[in-house]
Amino acid sequence: MAPLILPFVFLAYLVLYSIALSIPTIPNFLSVGRAQQQQVLKSPLDTWIEQQERIALDKLLANVSPGGRNVKDAAKGSVIASPSREHPNYFYQWVRDAAITTSTLVDLYTDEPSSKLSSDLSNILDDYSDLQYKLQRTSNPSGTFDDLSGLGEPKFEADGSPFIGSWGRPQRDGPPLRALTLMTYLRAYNESHPGLWTSAGAEDWYKDLYDPSLPANSIIKADLEYTSHFWNQSGFDLWEEVDGFHFFTAMVQLKALREGAELAKAFQDKGAAQWYAEQASYVEAFLQQFWDERSGFLVETLNTDRTGLDCALLLGSLHGYPSKYSHDTPVFPPYSEEILISFLRLVQDQQERFPINAAPSSSEDGVAALEGIGIGRYPEDVYDGYGNDKRGGNPWFLCTASAAEVLYRTADHLISTGNLEISPIGIRFYEALLSSSSLEPEIDRSYGPSDALFHSVIERLRNTGDEFIDVIKTHTDAQGSMSEQFDRVTGYERGARDLTWSYGAFLQAIRARKRVL
Ligand SMILES: *[C@@H]1O[C@H](CO)[C@@H](O)[C@H](O)[C@H]1NC(C)=O
Ligand SMILES: *[C@@H]1O[C@H](CO)[C@@H](O)[C@H](O)[C@H]1NC(C)=O
Numbered sequence: 001m002a003p004l005i006l007p008f009v010f011l012a013y014l015v016l017y018s019i020a021l022s023i024p025t026i027p028n029f030l031s032v033g034r035a036q037q038q039q040v041l042k043s044p045l046d047t048w049i050e051q052q053e054r055i056a057l058d059k060l061l062a063n064v065s066p067g068g069r070n071v072k073d074a075a076k077g078s079v080i081a082s083p084s085r086e087h088p089n090y091f092y093q094w095v096r097d098a099a100i101t102t103s104t105l106v107d108l109y110t111d112e113p114s115s116k117l118s119s120d121l122s123n124i125l126d127d128y129s130d131l132q133y134k135l136q137r138t139s140n141p142s143g144t145f146d147d148l149s150g151l152g153e154p155k156f157e158a159d160g161s162p163f164i165g166s167w168g169r170p171q172r173d174g175p176p177l178r179a180l181t182l183m184t185y186l187r188a189y190n191e192s193h194p195g196l197w198t199s200a201g202a203e204d205w206y207k208d209l210y211d212p213s214l215p216a217n218s219i220i221k222a223d224l225e226y227t228s229h230f231w232n233q234s235g236f237d238l239w240e241e242v243d244g245f246h247f248f249t250a251m252v253q254l255k256a257l258r259e260g261a262e263l264a265k266a267f268q269d270k271g272a273a274q275w276y277a278e279q280a281s282y283v284e285a286f287l288q289q290f291w292d293e294r295s296g297f298l299v300e301t302l303n304t305d306r307t308g309l310d311c312a313l314l315l316g317s318l319h320g321y322p323s324k325y326s327h328d329t330p331v332f333p334p335y336s337e338e339i340l341i342s343f344l345r346l347v348q349d350q351q352e353r354f355p356i357n358a359a360p361s362s363s364e365d366g367v368a369a370l371e372g373i374g375i376g377r378y379p380e381d382v383y384d385g386y387g388n389d390k391r392g393g394n395p396w397f398l399c400t401a402s403a404a405e406v407l408y409r410t411a412d413h414l415i416s417t418g419n420l421e422i423s424p425i426g427i428r429f430y431e432a433l434l435s436s437s438s439l440e441p442e443i444d445r446s447y448g449p450s451d452a453l454f455h456s457v458i459e460r461l462r463n464t465g466d467e468f469i470d471v472i473k474t475h476t477d478a479q480g481s482m483s484e485q486f487d488r489v490t491g492y493e494r495g496a497r498d499l500t501w502s503y504g505a506f507l508q509a510i511r512a513r514k515r516v517l
Contacts, residue, residue: 008025045466048473055480057108060101060503066127070498075160077124077131082484082496086385090496092163094155095135095174096238097501100319102128103181104504106188107511110324113192125185131160133208133219138162142170145216151175151226152235168236170386172227173249176256177319179223182209183256186220187325212269224260224272227253228279232286237301238312245302247290248312251320251332254283258328281303284331296425297342300331300378300486309346310378311399313339314406318508321409335410337426343368343406346428349379354395354488363435370432370460372467374475375399385485385495394485394494397472398452398505404468405505410510411461415516420447420454433460462516469513472506476499482506 063080065071072081079098082090102125111119136151140162143149152170155163186209189196195203211218215225231253237246257280264273292299292308299308300316315338322328332339350373351357357373374395377383381393414420422441423428430441437460439453447454475486477493482502484495 007132030320039348045473049469049510049513052473052476052480053507056482056506059481059498060104060500060507061124062498063498064101064105064124066124071158072172074158075131077127077129077130078160079500080158080208081501082499084496084498088496090499091158092155093135093158096154096171096177098128099174099177099181100502101504103177103184103319104507106181106185107508109185110188113188120253122189126504129182129185129209129219134160136219136342137223140164141167145222146231148222148226151223154236154240168240168243169233171238171240171249171432172230172233172235173238173246173252175223175226175312176249176252179220179227179256179260180252180319180323182220182223183259184323184325186210186263187323208270210263210267210269212264212267212272216411220260220263221272224256224264224276227256227260227404228276230407231257231279231283238315242301242306244304245286245289246312247287247298247300248316248319249312250290251284253278254287254331255320255322255328257283259323259326262326287331291338297345298338305324306378306380307349309342309349311346311375311396311402312377313342314399314402318402318405318409333409333413334406335413337423337429339406340410340426340429343403344432346378347373347403350375353379353392356395356486356488356491361436367431367435369435370429370464372404372464372469372471373400374471374488375403375468376485376488385483392488394488395475397499397502398484399477400472401466401502401505401509404465405509405512407461407465407468408509408516411458411465411516414454414458418448420457421445422447430457431513433457433464436460453485458516462513465509465513465516466470469509 010151030389031114062068062070063083065074065078071078071080078093079101080091080099081094085091105121105124109118110124112118135156137145139162140150140153142153153171154167154169154174157163160430207218209218210220215221234244235249236243238248238474257276261276261280263275264276289302290298297309298313300310300312301308317332317334320331323329347370348368351360354374360368360371362368376393376395376399381391382388382390385394422443424443427443434441434456437456439456441453473494475491476482481498483493483497484499484502486492487494
């Protein structure tokens with residue numbers, strides 16, 4: 001196209017665009033400012049993300065009671081996994097999934113505590129905690145409240161009654177995740193209500209959540225007691241298939257015990273603070289066992305015949321990352337080389353495994369590029385969303401979103417610290433990330449804002465994160481619905497429709513993206 005006609009094409013485009021939006025009169029239009037022009041020129045991905053953010057929140061809230069259109073007959077405060085009641089039936093409340101979804105709502109509350117959305121969310125959060133109080137005290141096939149064994153029960157009926165079918169139980173990630181969600185809410189609520197803490201009525205609000213004098217009466221305290229006494233016993237993983245010790249579970253246990261120790265201190269519950277901190281130090285040491293020196297990546301479950309690569313490694317890193325109220329040193333954060341190299345190995349596996357993921361391009365020296373693709377749960381997966389398929393599983397929305405989030409968070413970390421160090425553990429990740437450029441990362445040196453490589457790494461992290469989001473965009477339907485999986489051959493959605501966690505994971509990835517734009 002000749003350079004001279006470009007401006008005219010551009011103008012014609014703007015005019016057509018203004019007509020499409022029924023923006024009045026051309027003279028007005030010609031005086032649009034830079035900001036508006038940029039808005040017109042927003043990338044298709046940005047435009048989609050903006051719209052999809054609203055849709056995802058709406059569809060997530062549709063699965064949350066009170067108020068959700070899909071949960072009219074569920075107990076107040078419940079978060080169902082999906083509205084699908086058959087083929088497959090996901091119309092249950094999982095303790096883990098509900099806590100994770102609710103933590104997304106707590107984050108939205110924390111962003112703007114005085115907004116209209118936050119006052120609606122506050123009602124939901126209060127009902128959520130009332131219902132969790134009841135569920136904790138409901139006897140179920142995992143046990144009872146008296147000896148706390150019942151807290152390991154993974155799922156309940158939507159009306160709050162126990163689920164009595166056979167299942168992979170107990171699962172020990174639910175209590176720490178629930179404690180974390182409610183601890184963050186307690187901190188955020190306290191922060192947005194100055195004076196409440198020392199006021200006469202404060203106790204009424206806090207005592208159901210944390211009451212040092214009556215541990216059996218408070219939700220957070222019960223979950224912390226459970227976590228501190230049961231973390232060293234085996235349980236089923238977050239995918240509900242393998243009994244053993246799991247990275248994801250241990251990561252959220254560590255976070256809950258550390259932040260629980262801090263909360264106990266704030267409540268003058270000194271003995272408990274010390275006990276939680278001590279157990280946290282054991283979990284922290286235990287977590288080192290998940291680094292497999294021989295294979296050079298983290299494994300999700302100890303002593304299994306699986307490779308160990310798993311999207312749960314990414315989830316463990318994201319959900320185990322200290323909250324903004326904590327002063328703890330992160331263990332296996334998203335930007336750690338152990339996570340990034342495991343990420344790379346998982347991506348490489350999934351790229352070859354699923355036909356919809358095109359083969360990677362490789363550089364002249366043969367390094368396969370790191371590209372955004374559809375990510376499933378783990379290589380050996382055979383669950384196809386309805387039953388088992390010997391040929392293998394499919395990519396999942398929530399895993400693909402988590403992959404994007406890991407990269408955005410890594411970029412965010414580099415921007416805020418201004419320092420990148422590369423050791424033999426992480427070098428392959430950075431080589432794959434930079435394979436399309438002429439820059440060669442070197443081991444055992446650090447890079448900062450005065451190095452070109454430092455800026456390239458940040459840019460590549462952002463762009464590759466966007467590629468993962470673009471994959472989600474491709475497989476989300478025209479109404480913005482996200483199910484559990486998308487087909488590894490056709491790309492169409494599969495499994496439970498409107499999976500609550502798919503929307504939550506997408507929203508979390510987009511929050512992380514905004515921090516690095
Ligand atoms: C609540 O906020 C007050 C300050 O307003 C602070 O002193 C107190 O430690 C906070 N409590 C918790 C549990 O964070
Ligand atoms: C688990 O931890 C508790 C508390 O620290 C300890 O008393 C118990 O011996 C441990 N059990 C195992 C199997 O390690």
